Amino acid sequence: MKLFYNISSVHPWNDTRIYFRQAFSFGETGMHKVKHIAIENNLIPDNIPANIEVELLAKRSRKGRMLNWIALYQKIKKDKPDVIQFHDPELLILMNIIRRIPRYHPVIVYDMHENVPKVLMRKKIPKIALSMYRYLERQLLRTCNGVVFAEMTYKDDYRFLTCPTMDVYNYPKIPLMKESKEKEDVFTFIYLGSISDIRGGETMLLLALRLVELKKKFHMRIIGTGREVYIEKLKTFILDNGLEDYISLEGVMAFDKAFESIQKAHAGMAFLVPDPNFMGGKTTKCFEYMAAGIPFMVSDFLIQDVLDKWRCGVSVDVANMDETVQSAVHLMESPEEAAKMGELGKAAYRQEYNWENEEEKLRSLFDKLK
Numbered sequence: 001m002k003l004f005y006n007i008s009s010v011h012p013w014n015d016t017r018i019y020f021r022q023a024f025s026f027g028e029t030g031m032h033k034v035k036h037i038a039i040e041n042n043l044i045p046d047n048i049p050a051n052i053e054v055e056l057l058a059k060r061s062r063k064g065r066m067l068n069w070i071a072l073y074q075k076i077k078k079d080k081p082d083v084i085q086f087h088d089p090e091l092l093i094l095m096n097i098i099r100r101i102p103r104y105h106p107v108i109v110y111d112m113h114e115n116v117p118k119v120l121m122r123k124k125i126p127k128i129a130l131s132m133y134r135y136l137e138r139q140l141l142r143t144c145n146g147v148v149f150a151e152m153t154y155k156d157d158y159r160f161l162t163c164p165t166m167d168v169y170n171y172p173k174i175p176l177m178k179e180s181k182e183k184e185d186v187f188t189f190i191y192l193g194s195i196s197d198i199r200g201g202e203t204m205l206l207l208a209l210r211l212v213e214l215k216k217k218f219h220m221r222i223i224g225t226g227r228e229v230y231i232e233k234l235k236t237f238i239l240d241n242g243l244e245d246y247i248s249l250e251g252v253m254a255f256d257k258a259f260e261s262i263q264k265a266h267a268g269m270a271f272l273v274p275d276p277n278f279m280g281g282k283t284t285k286c287f288e289y290m291a292a293g294i295p296f297m298v299s300d301f302l303i304q305d306v307l308d309k310w311r312c313g314v315s316v317d318v319a320n321m322d323e324t325v326q327s328a329v330h331l332m333e334s335p336e337e338a339a340k341m342g343e344l345g346k347a348a349y350r351q352e353y354n355w356e357n358e359e360e361k362l363r364s365l366f367d368k369l370k
Helices: 016-027 063-079 091-098 116-122 127-143 152-157 201-213 228-240 255-264 284-292 304-310 321-333 335-351 355-368
Strands: 002-012 032-039 052-057 083-086 107-112 146-149 165-167 188-192 219-223 247-251 267-270 296-299 314-316
Touching (some): 002 063, 002 091, 016 052, 016 107, 016 355, 052 063, 091 107, 116 127, 152 165, 188 255, 188 284, 201 228, 219 255, 255 284, 267 284, 267 321, 284 296, 296 321, 304 314, 304 335, 314 321, 321 335
Parallel strands (some): 002 032, 002 083, 083 107, 107 146, 188 219, 188 267, 219 247, 267 296
16 A cells, blocks of 8 residues: 655645545545645544544744744655655745655655745735746746646646646535535525635625625624634724624634535625636635535636536625625525525536546546556
8 A cells, every 4th residue: 555645834734625635535545545744723633534644733933834844854754655745835845855865756746726926926026036936936846746736727827847737626525414404594694714805804894894784684604714913803893893793703613514504504705806816716615605505606707607607606896895795685685596596506516516526637647647
């Protein structure tokens, strides 16, 4: 049985893509012993499947993460796994060092979660610094035997790669979840994911404020984590505007519990801002809403092909709060139409947008690299 390292120096150990989808996919084959190494959080690993071992790295500041790189290097040098899949651009440097270990030739695959050059463009760094990063990244990517793209749009900027690549979208894997038809007593909007301004944190709060001004009865559940300073900013906004009875910031939650909460809600939210890294992307949370059978509101530059085909949600211009409020009110006041959207979304998930389809693509890539 081959030893498969699935590693991250950034993501929490229970990240749905890297743990519940990818680690499980390789552990379940019976062909690999998977050692999943990622960052600790306030959840303790339990119910770990056979063939998967979870090791936790300390959660550190950005400057302190080098200590985790050292820990990963020591583990890899000791165990010499047959396959290494990594999930962070910063680990490209570590993989380059791993390649220099004498008489050790692992298969190394980079699961690219974001287009880093486009992220840096948002930060408006000097052009020379961006060019230097592109050059360094290009050189370090030579270390990889294969690259996985989490979004279709990424590969346009990486056509120079000569190694095998594969688009593997972050669609849900929800085969064992109990189906719940029970709904919350009051119309409930829900968000599941990372919480930040570019992912719609303030947009959700402004929407809630406007709905309160319209005297609408609702609840808004925001499940996930973000930078502590940013979360405190949102809490202050909630208190200053008397929104405590309408909005709950619920922090990190195990996915089975979070999915149960989505099923009980009435509409999902995905108000990402038009960032270069997001344009044309397939935001994961919308597919989780679809799997749960609820309609959703999503930024008008995301998954428009899905909405055109399946009519399972509504797109909004997040810069136009009047339009966003109007769409929210329409969902609240049109229960039959909203329910139909939810049914179409669930059908779409079952037919097309599920992890089982993506899992086959991922495994086919690794089969090429044996």
